[in-house]
Amino acid sequence: xxxxxxxxxxxxxxxxxxxxxxxxxxxxxxxxxxxxxxxxxxxxxxxxxxxxxxxxxxxxxxxxxxxxxxxxxxxxxxxxxxxxxxxxxxxxxxxxxxxxxxxxxxxxxxxxxxxxxxxxxxxxxxxxxxxxxxxxxxxxxxxxxxx
Numbered sequence: 001x002x003x004x005x006x007x008x009x010x011x012x013x014x015x016x017x018x019x020x021x022x023x024x025x026x027x028x029x030x031x032x033x034x035x036x037x038x039x040x041x042x043x044x045x046x047x048x049x050x051x052x053x054x055x056x057x058x059x060x061x062x063x064x065x066x067x068x069x070x071x072x073x074x075x076x077x078x079x080x081x082x083x084x085x086x087x088x089x090x091x092x093x094x095x096x097x098x099x100x101x102x103x104x105x106x107x108x109x110x111x112x113x114x115x116x117x118x119x120x121x122x123x124x125x126x127x128x129x130x131x132x133x134x135x136x137x138x139x140x141x142x143x144x145x146x147x
Contacts, residue, residue, distance in 0.1 A: 075115060
């Protein structure tokens with residue numbers, strides 16, 4: 001059976017545009033255990049750019065941990081979810097570049113996207129805020145014995 005990982009991703013910008021960072025947590029779907037926490041400091045950027053960066057970082061870490069895993073990505077950004085599923089066009093050049101980067105990571109892998117309410121995305125939000133506060137990126141991994 002293929003392992004299933006969950007990526008909870010978020011991003012924030014203080015000022016929009018302003019100090020920005022993305023955040024993500026990678027979870028094992030079966031146990032619910034947090035495997036990795038990631039903060040991606042972006043610098044001065046929009047909230048949408050930060051959201052994409054959090055999602056990309058979460059995907060990168062999930063696929064590093066288990067390249068064969070199926071990945072379910074949860075975001076509170078309807079824009080990113082709708083753009084990544086192809087339901088909405090990507091008009092902004094910055095978003096086009098980031099979406100292309102994400103799609104290159106995904107390729108033919110089993111990756112799905114889901115919009116979740118903001119209150120259901122607190123861990124990823126906390127990672128983004130920690131990265132903004134520190135003004136640097138970080139990664140914390142926990143060993144689950146399967147990585």
